[in-house]
Each structure stands twice: as C-alpha cells, then as structure tokens.
Amino acid sequence: MTVDLIAVLVAVQAGTPLVMTLDRERALPSGPFALGHRSLQSGLRAWVEQQTHHPLGYVEQLYTFADKDRAGEGGARTISISYLGLTRALSDAESGWCSWYAYFPWEDHRAGPPPLIAAQIAPALSGWAQSAPDPAEQAARRQRVAIAFGLDGQPWNEELALQRYELLYEAALVPERRHVDTAPAFAGLAGLADLADLGRPMIGDHRRILATAIARLRAKIKYRPVVFELLPPTFTLLQLQRCVEGLAGRTLHKQNFRRLMEQQELVEETGATTAEGIGRPAKLFRFRAAVLAERAVAGTKLPLARS
C-alpha cells in the first residue's frame, strides 16, 4: 500500500486564479509519503518545495481517495491524500502557473455564462440523460444536469465545480474517462460535435482533485477570511473584489461588496492611496490581524433561545 500526497497550490494574479502544475501543465505536484516525513503536511511541503521551488504557506487537507483505476494491478494499491495550498508570493521567474479556467472553461461566468455550455455541454449531457435505461433515471439525470449547470431556470451555483466535473466524467465527455473505458458511454456520443475544447485534461484524477479544490475554495471564501492568504499585505478594495471574483468565477456588486467589507471590519485603511493607473486613486487597506483571530472561528447561525 503506497500513500501519495498531492497538492493544489493556488495563487491569484491580476484577478486570475492560478494553479501550480508540472509535466507540461498536465500534473499537480505530488510524491509518496515516506517514513522520513514527520507528518503528512511536512511530507507535502517537502515534495512541493522540491518540485516547484515555491514555499508553501496556508495548507488544508482536501480529500483522501483510493484510486480505483490503478487498483488491482499486481495487488498494489495507492491511497491519495490531496491538499489545498494558498500562496501570495509569486515571483515572475516561476513557471508552471496556469489559470485554472484552462482546465475548466465552463466555470468562468465573469463575462456571463460561457457559450461553451449552451453550445456543447448542454446538448451532450442532454443526450447522456436520454440514454439512461429507464424514464426515472432519465429524469434524475436531467435534474442533476440542470442543477449542476444552471439550466432550465435553475440558478448557477459556483460551488458545484466538483459535481459538474463528475457529471462530465460520468458521461464520458472528458478524455480522462475515455482512457479508462474506450467505448463511448452512450450511443449518441459518437455523432456529437468535437468536444476537444472541454478544458485541458490532466493525468490520472488530477483534474478531479483540482475541481475539488475549486469547489472547496469557492465555498470557503464566503465564511472564512482565506482570501487574505492570496493578496499582498496592502491592497485596494477593487483588488480584493477582483480576487474574490476570480475565485468565484462571478462578478460582484461593487458597492454592496464594499459595504460588506466595512461592516465585517475585516480590513482597515492604511492611510495611503494608490498612485498608479487611471481614475480616482483608491485607498489602500490591510487586513485586521486582531479580527482575523476571532473571525477565523466565527460560525454560522441557528435561531438561538435567550441569548
């Protein structure tokens, strides 16, 4: 039994979320957990720093899985433990950084829903739904597709990045699946238009891990101040907004976003303003370290009694 450690290392530059890749942008940094490693995290740090020469800051565990596809061969089995890492230091010399939307072009809704969805994904998944054995399963598939991709009047939900990838995988619309079983998943698939541009594939299930990381991060930015790990020490509110927008893949209402930042007291003015660029200079902010300690643990709400 071998145990692999896999890292999704994320940074944001100019409002674009980037992920660190290896092997001509088709793999995530990874390596086996060895006896010399003090802990899972330190093993991960060692591998990432060795392979990418980039220091690892904030790290959280994502998910552990036993790779079905690689199993059974000679009895050996691999357990993969995946981690999400956030970083801000991003020197220009580094290579391997790649926009995560290169792998998931359907996830970027900042300029409206990508035409790719209506043009290719929706018809292909509709065909897959039709190909289900019985009407109940057909309806179930159709509902899953509609909810995941915001079709049939359903709202788009950016947090469903993993479900979307898994649907495409299940329908054999991504090449990762087609390496596993060569036959098309349903009869209509062969007749469909070229699906080559459904994002850049990765080795093994690295793209699934990346989808897991995106989903986790999109959920987390809403209740934990993790964006701060991705931004420089001081920043303007627009930079902060663009960072969140890049991660969420959606545009935000500017004034309401600012109001939210103010009333949550997560940031404070530095007194300085930006000099560069066109337009009125923006105030520079920094995160309030004191609040971070408390807010880092603020939970959600229930209708409590006699508080």
Added chain:
Amino acid sequence: MTVDLIAVLVAVQAGTPLVMTLDRERALPSGPFALGHRSLQSGLRAWVEQQTHHPLGYVEQLYTFADKDRAGEGGARTISISYLGLTRALSDAESGWCSWYAYFPWEDHRAGPPPLIAAQIAPALSGWAQSAPDPAEQAARRQRVAIAFGLDGQPWNEELALQRYELLYEAALVPERRHVDTAPAFAGLAGLADLADLGRPMIGDHRRILATAIARLRAKIKYRPVVFELLPPTFTLLQLQRCVEGLAGRTLHKQNFRRLMEQQELVEETGATTAEGIGRPAKLFRFRAAVLAERAVAGTKLPLARS
C-alpha cells in the same frame, strides 16, 4: 504502511446524540483497509457492519492523519482515514451506543454553560496560559482559550468542539495526552484539583476523531439538511427541534425555529397528528424529497451583480 478506516457512527434518540462504540465504550469501530475492499467507503461499511451489526446509511469522509505517536516503531506507519456516518434505525437490542456528551461534558450547553467549565476548565487553562514562555505567547494562549470556551465576554460557539479538545490536549488536561508524555505540561498542573471528570477518555486519538465529527456535524446541520438522516420518516416539529438542539448542544427559540422550517419549505404536513402524550397534539411532518434534491446543493451567498 497500513491504512486504517475509522467510523464515527451517530444516531439521535430522545434528543440525545449517540455514538457507536466498542471495547467498553472506549473505541470507535475501525479496521484496516484491505486489498479485498472495492473502495474506502465499502471497506468502512464492511468493518462497521461486521463489528457493530448495524447498517451504515449516509457516510462522509472526515479527515486523514498519520498518527504521530504510533510512528517510527520498527519503521511501520499507520494512516487513519476517518468517516462520519448518520443513521436512524436504532433497534433497542443494540449495545455500544453512548451519548457523545459522556466524552465531552463541556459541550452540552442546553441547560446553560456546564459548571465544569468555570470550576475546572477555565482555571486549569488559565494556568496553562500563564505557563507560556513569553508574554506574547501567554496573551495568544489566553485569547485562544477565551474564544474556544466563550470566556471573557466571548460568545459560546458550538462549532469549535475540535479546537476545545485540542486545547485540553495541548494543556495535557486529558489522559490521552498524558499517556504520551508523563511529565505534566506546566508546573501548576500538579497542584490543580482532580480533573478526572473531564469526560471519558478513548484509545489512541479516537476522542479527537469524535470531536472532529461533532464539529463537522454541528457546522453542517446549518446549511445542509442532514438532520433528516437521523429522524424517523415522520416527526413533529418539536422532535426535529430537539434533534437539532441535541446535536448543537444549545436550545433554540421555538417559534423562530418553526418559522425557519416553514419558509425553507424543507418539510410538509402529513395530515396526521401525534396521539400520545400530554398537551395539544402536534402535527406530523415529513421531509420534502423534491426540495432535498435542490436544497442539498444550495450554497451560501455573495453580493452578486446583475443577477
């Protein structure tokens, strides 16, 4: 390298959250992941059903860790993958079910803050904070304690169950830690009153895993309809409320809780009412399966633009 699967199996009876235990209530169901297992989950199901004879319903992965303490001996190393399972079928004949508050008496705030906190935990942790090497670390420890246990005007946050256990572990106030290093963590500890009633200990880090499960479940009930896995097919709103209260360890405002249930449309009336018991008969409800499919994926909010 061995891989262990560990399950926290939770049920609720009469408003009390129960956890399935083995070995005189000191261990969680667990077993090694073997080559014969199709997947991690199916391996877990096999172990739990073999050891407890209880079927496993809803399951989600909690966390994976490499047990530091057991490491290094002869070079062998153990990876533990923990899961949370929710179940409702709870026949009376079964044994091994145990209130989770037996392990974490400081977590039950339904009758107000447990006296245990003010009487024993707060002074002991205060001593631990004082024992820090420098003033900065002392202040940091004091703040961690205040936030975790709701002291010094901080509000109680039920989601911090894991942080609380880890603080007690760090301060060597739980016997699990004292098995590892025998010396008291700080000079004042020896002079403190008997701390024997800081909850029932468990083997290895099983109590830490249970704390992880509690924290996860308390966070999750607020945004995913998972309570439904724990209740019978029909129930009264008070039963539902008592179930949530038991999990959260806090009492809720009755009328507002009902309003919340109604406006979320998660439940619908069956038309029947309860016969038994004193007082006005309560309407029976069931969960709306249709809404489950949609709401199961409803995320939280950002200030979106032009939606």
Added chain:
DNA sequence: TCTCCCTATGCTCATACTGAGCATATTTAT
C-alpha cells in the same frame, strides 16, 4: 364538570441585513 396545566401554533413588531440603483468625488487622457 370545570379548571388548571401543558404543549402546539399563530401573530406582531422593531431591528438588521440584502439587492439594487442613484449621486458625487477625484483622477488621467485628449
């Protein structure tokens, strides 16, 4: 039988938060 007690359920009201848009300020480019 009647009253009290208990639980269930309905309603109100002030306050806070959210979505959406309008208005104003301070720059640079032409």
Added chain:
DNA sequence: ATAAATATGCTCAGTATGAGCATAGGGAGA
C-alpha cells in the same frame, strides 16, 4: 475644458431575524 474612468457615499424597498404576546386544543385532577 471636457470626457472617461475609477472610487466612494447614500437611499430605499424588500426580506430575514430576534424576541415576545396571544390563542388553540388536549389531559389530569379537584
């Protein structure tokens, strides 16, 4: 000077939330 671009402030209605009051419908015992 004027336009364009960005930053920032303010309003307003709709909705959600916290808290409490009031009423309904049952059983138990005087």
